[in-house]
Amino acid sequence: MTVAGDLNGVAGDVVIAESGVITGDVSVATGSLRIAGTVDGSVSAGASAVSLTQTGAVAGDFSVGAATVTIDGTIGADATVGADTITLGPTSQIDGELRYDGALTQQSGAVVQGPVVEDSPIGGFGPVGISGDSWETIGWLDSLYGLFANLLLGAILLFSLPRFSNRVATQVVDSTGRSALLGLLVLITVPFILALTAVTIVGIPLAILGVFASLSLIWVGIVNGEFAVGRWLLGRWQDEPNRWFALGLGLVLFTVIGAVPIVGGLAMLAVLLVGLGALAAALRGTYRRRSGRISSTTAPQNTDSTMAA
Numbered sequence: 001m002t003v004a005g006d007l008n009g010v011a012g013d014v015v016i017a018e019s020g021v022i023t024g025d026v027s028v029a030t031g032s033l034r035i036a037g038t039v040d041g042s043v044s045a046g047a048s049a050v051s052l053t054q055t056g057a058v059a060g061d062f063s064v065g066a067a068t069v070t071i072d073g074t075i076g077a078d079a080t081v082g083a084d085t086i087t088l089g090p091t092s093q094i095d096g097e098l099r100y101d102g103a104l105t106q107q108s109g110a111v112v113q114g115p116v117v118e119d120s121p122i123g124g125f126g127p128v129g130i131s132g133d134s135w136e137t138i139g140w141l142d143s144l145y146g147l148f149a150n151l152l153l154g155a156i157l158l159f160s161l162p163r164f165s166n167r168v169a170t171q172v173v174d175s176t177g178r179s180a181l182l183g184l185l186v187l188i189t190v191p192f193i194l195a196l197t198a199v200t201i202v203g204i205p206l207a208i209l210g211v212f213a214s215l216s217l218i219w220v221g222i223v224n225g226e227f228a229v230g231r232w233l234l235g236r237w238q239d240e241p242n243r244w245f246a247l248g249l250g251l252v253l254f255t256v257i258g259a260v261p262i263v264g265g266l267a268m269l270a271v272l273l274v275g276l277g278a279l280a281a282a283l284r285g286t287y288r289r290r291s292g293r294i295s296s297t298t299a300p301q302n303t304d305s306t307m308a309a
Contacts, residue, residue, distance in 0.1 A: 020037030020040045035052045050068070061080070233253075256273060
């Protein structure tokens with residue numbers, strides 16, 4: 001199979017088979033990337049795992065960020081790799097230089113024509129705004145991926161739960177310190193509860209579901225926190241800030257801040273704690289209001305039945 005031109009996109013897994021040919025560049029954000037075929041251009045990717053097999057060949061530059069990167073094929077230009085573990089197999093060949101950040105293993109037979117340079121600012125893959133350390137590795141692709149994912153989630157929340165989202169944002173602004181403390185408490189106690197749940201065989205599936213639910217709530221908390229900051233900033237100039245503009249402003253602002261070393265990480269931790277705490281407080285308030293309405297609805301019925309008796 002031949003793809004004439006570039007291959008761009010976001011997907012769960014991307015596989016270029018041994019018979020596959022990409023005549024242009026490859027730019028993807030994916031769960032895993034496996035190249036066993038030929039890429040006539042360059043490769044720029046962010047993934048959890050990247051593999052260039054023995055039959056794989058990239059004519060241009062190879063710039064990837066991942067948890068694990070394995071290179072057994074040929075790279076015709078420079079390679080820039082940020083990962084926890086990087087392995088150059090015995091059949092690998094890089095015709096240019098190798099710049100890397102991570103634990104590098106260069107097996108016997110691996111060839112790098114240019115210099116091998118350890119470059120710690122490269123970092124690994126992660127949506128900018130959450131990891132805050134991968135701007136230089138993936139560049140626009142990484143930042144665009146993270147921003148798009150957060151915008152999509154934020155749009156779903158504002159469209160489906162507009163009043164609830166506004167309550168969370170108000171909680172962030174009006175009770176910042178209290179929300180941060182509550183968010184810290186949630187981060188500490190939830191993993192402990194899940195660990196206790198997983199002790200029994202029956203509790204293991206519940207614990208697994210709880211992990212996914214917790215990660216989802218953390219993501220929602222981050223997006224809500226960034227939305228709250230955007231709404232607060234717009235509120236300095238507008239009495240009724242547009243919620244869609246506020247969402248875009250908050251997400252773009254933290255995408256930029258997330259690229260700054262140390263400062264970006266601290267900012268994201270702060271918005272995580274405040275956003276998660278405000279979300280927990282809003283959920284608790286919603287539960288109490290609904291419980292109150294149920295009690296007020298059932299109370300007259302109990303009174304009438306007593307009188308009838």
